[in-house]
Amino acid sequence: MEQTKSLQLLFVIFFVMGLVTTNVTLVAMSLFPLAYLLAAAATQRPVKLKVSRDVATSESHFTLSYQVENLASSLQLIYLKEAIPEALALNEQALNQANGTSVTMAAPLTQKRVFNHQHELVAKRGHFEFSDMEISVADFIGQVYHRENARDVQTVSKAPVAKHMGSIPLKSNKTFGFNGVVAAGKAGTGEAFFGLTQYQDQMSSRGINWRASAKHEELLLANEFEQDSNMNVGLIVDGRQHGHLHGSSELAKALATCLDNTLSLGLTMAKSLLNSGHRLGLLTLGQKMDYVYPNFGRRQLLKIEQALTKVEPSTGSEINLWALEHKPTMYFPNKANIVFISQLQPSDLPLLKGLKRAGYCITVIVPDPSGLVTGEHHEQIKALYHLARQNILDKFRQQGFYLINWQMEQSFNAFYHQKLLPALRLQRKMK
Amino acid sequence: MIYAFLLQLLPVLGIGVMYYPTGTMVLVIVCLFPFYRFHKNISATIFYLSNVALCLIAINSAGGQGDFYFIVTAFAAGLAGWQLRQQQLEQDTPASLKQKFKQLMLLSTVLLLVTSLLNSLQLGLNMVWAVLLVSMVFCLFIFAIQCVRDK
Numbered sequence: 001m002e003q004t005k006s007l008q009l010l011f012v013i014f015f016v017m018g019l020v021t022t023n024v025t026l027v028a029m030s031l032f033p034l035a036y037l038l039a040a041a042a043t044q045r046p047v048k049l050k051v052s053r054d055v056a057t058s059e060s061h062f063t064l065s066y067q068v069e070n071l072a073s074s075l076q077l078i079y080l081k082e083a084i085p086e087a088l089a090l091n092e093q094a095l096n097q098a099n100g101t102s103v104t105m106a107a108p109l110t111q112k113r114v115f116n117h118q119h120e121l122v123a124k125r126g127h128f129e130f131s132d133m134e135i136s137v138a139d140f141i142g143q144v145y146h147r148e149n150a151r152d153v154q155t156v157s158k159a160p161v162a163k164h165m166g167s168i169p170l171k172s173n174k175t176f177g178f179n180g181v182v183a184a185g186k187a188g189t190g191e192a193f194f195g196l197t198q199y200q201d202q203m204s205s206r207g208i209n210w211r212a213s214a215k216h217e218e219l220l221l222a223n224e225f226e227q228d229s230n231m232n233v234g235l236i237v238d239g240r241q242h243g244h245l246h247g248s249s250e251l252a253k254a255l256a257t258c259l260d261n262t263l264s265l266g267l268t269m270a271k272s273l274l275n276s277g278h279r280l281g282l283l284t285l286g287q288k289m290d291y292v293y294p295n296f297g298r299r300q301l302l303k304i305e306q307a308l309t310k311v312e313p314s315t316g317s318e319i320n321l322w323a324l325e326h327k328p329t330m331y332f333p334n335k336a337n338i339v340f341i342s343q344l345q346p347s348d349l350p351l352l353k354g355l356k357r358a359g360y361c362i363t364v365i366v367p368d369p370s371g372l373v374t375g376e377h378h379e380q381i382k383a384l385y386h387l388a389r390q391n392i393l394d395k396f397r398q399q400g401f402y403l404i405n406w407q408m409e410q411s412f413n414a415f416y417h418q419k420l421l422p423a424l425r426l427q428r429k430m431k
Numbered sequence: 432m433i434y435a436f437l438l439q440l441l442p443v444l445g446i447g448v449m450y451y452p453t454g455t456m457v458l459v460i461v462c463l464f465p466f467y468r469f470h471k472n473i474s475a476t477i478f479y480l481s482n483v484a485l486c487l488i489a490i491n492s493a494g495g496q497g498d499f500y501f502i503v504t505a506f507a508a509g510l511a512g513w514q515l516r517q518q519q520l521e522q523d524t525p526a527s528l529k530q531k532f533k534q535l536m537l538l539s540t541v542l543l544l545v546t547s548l549l550n551s552l553q554l555g556l557n558m559v560w561a562v563l564l565v566s567m568v569f570c571l572f573i574f575a576i577q578c579v580r581d582k
Contacts, residue, residue, distance in 0.1 A: 023489055034572055138518070
């Protein structure tokens with residue numbers, strides 16, 4: 001309406017001045033804003049639009065499909081605008097997509113026609129919500145806009161990628177039989193040698209014990225391992241980003257990849273642990289704290305996947321971890337094994353001490369994102385990072401925590417076989 | 432955008448040069464148009480200031496007749512350009528802006544022709560007709576505002 005107000009003002013000024021000075025030119029000039037107003041009044045149409053939006057997720061893209069249906073008279077131009085969630089918009093801008101902050105569209109629309117518009121966004125791990133769309137329709141000369149807000153809440157999410165990982169031999173203080181059966185002394189997937197059995201078709205050929213089979217003429221024997229007992233496991237995935245490694249876009253990118261990889265490792269480990277039959281609970285630390293109550297099975301894996309999808313990196317605010325430090329049984333059962341995936345900070349030392357004091361078995365995996373940094377000075381950045389980290393991590397080591405260092409440029413498979421398995425086996429042997 | 436700017440500028444500059452070889456008026460018109468590049472508020476300010484200049488010239492010229500065509504043409508073009516800038520939305524594509532520009536210019540040109548025709552006929556109106564015409568214009572104005580508000 002502001003536009004018509006300025007036209008009204010213009011008309012009144014020229015008209016009055018023209019009459020006062022009896023100047024024909026001024027009166028003629030006043031006719032122009034009047035004509036604009038009349039044209040706007042005459043050509044403004046009643047608006048009745050039906051707007052819907054669908055969000056589809058594919059491997060690499062989120063596709064937003066808009067459908068605008070015109071139920072009333074035909075319209076010159078309609079405009080559609082929707083703000084993209086902030087995290088996605090930042091991603092788009094980082095990829096140098098023009099106009100990354102909003103979806104905009106302008107098109108003519110005749111009566112009873114449906115207009116389709118598609119917008120593709122580069123997919124990113126996370127949980128995003130789309131809600132308000134703004135639609136404007138103008139009259140013939142674009143003088144008066146009819147603006148409408150359509151609310152259509154839709155969410156889209158992309159879970160972290162879960163890879164395959166073998167069984168994770170955690171040290172346990174307390175185990176429990178599954179469904180009343182005493183698990184100890186049963187053959188199954190595990191670490192310790194249990195005995196020999198006849199080779200079956202579905203068994204892995206790597207399990208064949210050739211030396212034992214050689215003693216029999218028509219018998220192929222395979223190794224059998226002892227079933228690991230089930231235990232309570234608590235997984236703590238830390239998405240907090242601290243001061244280090246901040247700066248250029250290269251570093252910001254490395255940090256984002258680091259968080260995604262950490263969450264992927266969390267999900268992969270959760271999958272492996274749940275497959276082994278453990279009872280698993282999850283605690284994520286990021287912008288806020290999220291908690292999944294310990295449970296078994298496939299449904300629990302879905303819950304954990306959802307929780308990990310929603311983790312956002314923290315932006316400065318500290319989470320209050322008092323309860324976790326002093327009353328950890330609120331989160332995880334007594335004597336559970338806790339897997340803590342975190343880039344440790346000095347402030348985490350009392351937390352880990354508190355967990356240890358409460359009788360938990362703690363496995364700490366420390367991701368090292370310095371290998372992800374590319375660019376001109378990556379060697380120097382790496383050296384500086386290690387120097388700073390060494391100082392912090394030494395304090396944890398002095399307190400008797402065994403830290404498993406994870407070079408992030410390493411593949412999951414290599415990390416599992418070269419670092420995680422030997423470290424966990426060593427931890428198992430230690431008292 | 433530059434295309435639209437030049438299209439608007441050329442005829443007006445032509446008339447300006449024809450009527451005012453001294454160049455003072457050309458300066459005023461040039462001030463009128465570059466507001467495509469500015470913020471909406473700045474373009475509005477330039478437009479209003481140029482209007483004041485045009486008004487002063489119209490009042491000072493003999494009987495308000497001498498510069499009629501030139502002033503009205505400059506005003507019509509200026510109004511169209513200013514409105515185009517005011518109505519530009521974030522969603523506008525070059526194609527939709529071009530369409531808007533065409534519509535505004537069409538309206539301005541038609542009105543310019545009508546006004547010029549009326550002026551060239553030099554209608555000698557008596558007082559009664561003049562009052563009637565003025566009140567009719569005013570009624571139209573009120574009617575237009577009402578229509579725009581209702582919707």
